[in-house]
Amino acid sequence: MSLYVDIKKSLNGFKLDVSFEAGKYTTGLLGASGCGKSMTLKCIAGIEKPDSGLIMLNDKILFDSKKNINIPPQGRNTGYLFQNYALFPNMTTLQNISIGLSKHQRDKVVMEKIEKFGLSGLENRYPHQLSGGQQQRVALARILAKEPDILMLDEPFSALDSFLKWQLEQEVINVLDGYNGTTLFVSHSRDEVYRICSDVAIMSNGKIDTFGDKKQIFNKPTTVATAMLTGCKNISKAKKINETTIEATDWGISFVVKPHFDDVNFIGVRAHFLKIALQNEINSFEVEVMKIIESPFAITVMLTPKGKSIPIYWEVEKPYWELVKKTGMPKFLSAQPDKILLLK
Amino acid sequence: MDFTPLIISLKIAVVATVITFFLGIYAARLIMNMQSRWKWLVDGIFTLPLVLPPTVIGFFLLLILGKNGFIGKFLLNMNIRVIFSWQGAVIAAVVVSFPLMYRTTRGAFEQIDMNLVYAARTLGLSEFKIFWKIIMPLSLPSVGAGTILAFARAMGEFGATLMVAGNIPNKTQTISLLIYTAVAGGDMELAMRWVFVIVVISLSAIFAMNIWTQTQSKGGGV
Numbered sequence: 001m002s003l004y005v006d007i008k009k010s011l012n013g014f015k016l017d018v019s020f021e022a023g024k025y026t027t028g029l030l031g032a033s034g035c036g037k038s039m040t041l042k043c044i045a046g047i048e049k050p051d052s053g054l055i056m057l058n059d060k061i062l063f064d065s066k067k068n069i070n071i072p073p074q075g076r077n078t079g080y081l082f083q084n085y086a087l088f089p090n091m092t093t094l095q096n097i098s099i100g101l102s103k104h105q106r107d108k109v110v111m112e113k114i115e116k117f118g119l120s121g122l123e124n125r126y127p128h129q130l131s132g133g134q135q136q137r138v139a140l141a142r143i144l145a146k147e148p149d150i151l152m153l154d155e156p157f158s159a160l161d162s163f164l165k166w167q168l169e170q171e172v173i174n175v176l177d178g179y180n181g182t183t184l185f186v187s188h189s190r191d192e193v194y195r196i197c198s199d200v201a202i203m204s205n206g207k208i209d210t211f212g213d214k215k216q217i218f219n220k221p222t223t224v225a226t227a228m229l230t231g232c233k234n235i236s237k238a239k240k241i242n243e244t245t246i247e248a249t250d251w252g253i254s255f256v257v258k259p260h261f262d263d264v265n266f267i268g269v270r271a272h273f274l275k276i277a278l279q280n281e282i283n284s285f286e287v288e289v290m291k292i293i294e295s296p297f298a299i300t301v302m303l304t305p306k307g308k309s310i311p312i313y314w315e316v317e318k319p320y321w322e323l324v325k326k327t328g329m330p331k332f333l334s335a336q337p338d339k340i341l342l343l344k
Numbered sequence: 345m346d347f348t349p350l351i352i353s354l355k356i357a358v359v360a361t362v363i364t365f366f367l368g369i370y371a372a373r374l375i376m377n378m379q380s381r382w383k384w385l386v387d388g389i390f391t392l393p394l395v396l397p398p399t400v401i402g403f404f405l406l407l408i409l410g411k412n413g414f415i416g417k418f419l420l421n422m423n424i425r426v427i428f429s430w431q432g433a434v435i436a437a438v439v440v441s442f443p444l445m446y447r448t449t450r451g452a453f454e455q456i457d458m459n460l461v462y463a464a465r466t467l468g469l470s471e472f473k474i475f476w477k478i479i480m481p482l483s484l485p486s487v488g489a490g491t492i493l494a495f496a497r498a499m500g501e502f503g504a505t506l507m508v509a510g511n512i513p514n515k516t517q518t519i520s521l522l523i524y525t526a527v528a529g530g531d532m533e534l535a536m537r538w539v540f541v542i543v544v545i546s547l548s549a550i551f552a553m554n555i556w557t558q559t560q561s562k563g564g565g566v
Contacts (some may be wrong), residue, residue: 045462075468078467080466084459086457086460086462086463090481099464099467099469100464101468273504
């Protein structure tokens with residue numbers, strides 16, 4: 001493993017307690033705003049100092065509270081892409097890229113990076129004269145010119161509108177493909193993390209909730225935080241009835257699930273895994289439609305289980321919705337046993 | 345018309361402004377990097393001359409610089425007497441103009457996006473380089489405005505100067521002091537002439553400040 005992090009830090013009542021390892025590929029840190037993702041990156045970069053713990057990068061100790069080692073950010077050789085890119089407004093593209101380089105590095109690397117990132121002709125422009133995409137390329141060129149040992153991207157797309165976001169994401173993916181070091185990608189968007197990363201760490205309240213292969217985590221979340229952050233809209237407290245049955249107590253519905261489970265306190269059902277059903281079908285339950293929420297290409301229907309007030313969300317694509325409208329609102333929905341998420 | 349008071353005023357104000365310029369920037373940087381919980385107190389002391397009556401400042405300066413004051417004694421041993429000299433007037437002007445420079449500069453420093461500083465650090469730039477290549481250039485509009493304000497304040501200083509440097513014609517008598525003396529002596533015409541001079545200088549300072557801020561915000565890529 002090329003990056004090892006095990007740190008603790010408390011700050012204004014918030015406790016960060018993170019430990020993970022990452023190899024020479026892209027690891028995503030997914031979590032809600034304020035869960036400690038950025039703080040983790042800042043601790044690795046040396047911008048913030050953890051209260052205790054150990055940070056190692058390629059066998060080099062960056063921080064070790066026991067040995068009293070805390071290398072300043074200048075000596076860590078990390079590449080940090082900020083959400084707003086943090087280009088120096090008083091410097092041109094050329095100056096921004098070359099300021100962190102020594103004299104002999106400069107002549108060699110700068111022109112090559114300008115070429116590679118499609119910045120030719122923009123050398124003498126100031127950041128405010130560049131488009132968002134160009135700014136991102138300057139920022140990436142500036143970071144990669146230093147050949148950092150680790151690349152950290154801190155919500156690089158969250159301030160952009162969706163079209164530009166898509167474009168810049170593709171550019172970043174290309175850059176990451178050509179970089180063979182450890183990359184950490186911080187985001188609160190599960191879609192971005194899924195597209196860009198191979199491993200995912202789900203963060204919640206300053207801790208790593210789940211860590212592992214992204215497919216595994218998105219398909220079979222095992223904790224409430226992970227289910228929520230991977231987009232599961234329906235989560236209920238649950239009680240085991242027998243080896244194959246569990247009751248969702250918030251909804252007052254019993255579900256047949258795949259057998260042999262223990263230690264399950266919640267269940268989750270993804271909104272698009274719900275199907276229209278007949279009364280006597282497996283796992284079917286009676287619902288009342290409360291509200292219909294229309295998005296550009298999908299419909300989300302808010303329903304309540306019969307006699308309960310906690311809503312369940314059901315998501316369908318628009319063409320299907322047109323059919324539903326013709327036949328009338330469903331009275332029963334169901335979820336297949338293997339689509340029900342059993343959560344700790 | 346004898347221009348000696350104008351020359352004395354300008355000499356004192358220019359020297360004081362140069363000193364205030366560096367002191368103010370240094371103090372702003374000091375406070376910005378300060379982690380101590382006594383930061384508020386140091387900031388309060390730095391700002392105090394802005395709100396204290398000039399006579400009180402003059403009083404303190406006499407205590408410190410007088411022949412029994414701890415700096416005054418030291419200077420006397422080296423055969424330097426600042427009380428009732430133009431250097432004394434410079435010290436008074438520095439003290440009263442310092443908070444203006446300090447506060448404007450500090451305000452500018454604090455408005456700088458900290459991510460720029462963080463980014464610079466991860467790029468390996470030394471703190472010295474970060475300050476002179478990033479923080480200072482980005483703060484230049486405010487630093488310039490602060491300098492002009494400090495100059496105008498030094499130029500118009502009266503109370504503390506009178507107490508520390510006295511009102512000695514051809515030596516420490518600045519325009520402000522001369523106007524006071526002229527009015528006290530009933531020479532309204534002389535007072536009026538110098539009032540005109542000081543109004544012109546002050547207006548020019550404001551004018552210069554506006555032009556400076558405008559050119560800074562237009563060009564320079566900021």
